[in-house]
Amino acid sequence: MNADDIRKVAVVGGGLMGSGIAQEFATAGYDVALQDISTAQLDSALTRMRENLTMLAEHGLVDAGFIDGIVAGITPATSLESTVSDADIVIEAATEDVEVKQGLFRSLSELCPSHTILATTTSAIHPDVFADATDCPDRVIVTHFGIPNYLIPLVEMARAEKTSDETSAVVFALLEKIGKRPIVMKRPLQGFIANRLQFAMMREALNIISQGAATPEDIDTAIQNNFGRRYGITGPLAIFDMSGLNVVLKVAGQTVPHLATSDAPFDYIREKVTDGKLGLSTGEGMYHWTSESAAALRRRLTDGLVAIEKWTRAQEGQ
């Protein structure tokens, strides 16, 4: 099989991630089926997709005239069997729970045709956990998307021990066809690449806050106004080469011995969670939020990501 043989895409789980993935494949012209155990979730998935597409159209990233057709190209269902029985690839995006996902993979290996690729968007579960639940481990692979996936190009792919080269190559090519930037890990590591890096940085951010050396505002200001500006354009390892590795080594020698290495800094977050301070949803987390400031944050993030997407497309001559 190659990527051009894939016509029918089934997405299992219609939450934030599953609806976004269904939207991306439908926008690329695929026949998409979206399954969830909850009809309420399916209804809100369709509403969310239409809102996302309208926003993308307002920014000129999707043709407004295609929105009805894109949404009509997605068949919602609560039956897993009818959703996956003729799928060429299934992308599982159900709740991040090992038992739920293992159960789904057991069912998928029974219900799907013998050629179907079984992918999962797990954020951190090892690929072998999924492969071992099936009788087709060669066709199982992790495809970890970022949020909001329709404006974040990266998909981290991680192979199970028995994933075939063909499965990996087909999924890689398929993701490229729909405009994603896939990378395949040489071997799976817990948390893959992006989350490992983000949490390594967050550990130090919380360490700095816990030591009373800076406020959350200071940390966000430092990142946004320094390397955060560069990273969407040039990766940090290329920046190392611009700085000169001899310089990097000198600065590292002065800094790295003082960085946090335990998970103690996360006590700061643990205490907030215990106090019910979860972030936007509760009005308080790292900051205080009103419904207006929360909406403004969401809008600012979307507008910024749209601008970066347009800039990237212009650079690539698309």
Ligand SMILES: NC(=O)c1ccc[n+]([C@@H]2O[C@H](COP(=O)([O-])OP(=O)(O)OC[C@H]3O[C@@H](n4cnc5c(N)ncnc54)[C@H](O)[C@@H]3O)[C@@H](O)[C@H]2O)c1
């Ligand atoms: N949200 C993120 O930032 C993000 C980022 C990367 C990866 N992921 C991963 O994507 C997956 C989905 O995350 P989400 O944020 O969309 O979660 P979510 O809670 O928004 O959606 C999960 C959906 O799965 C459905 N579901 C639960 N059990 C099911 C079952 N047995 N069969 C079918 N559907 C079922 C739920 O009804 C719900 O609609 C998780 O594995 C998560 O780790 C999420």
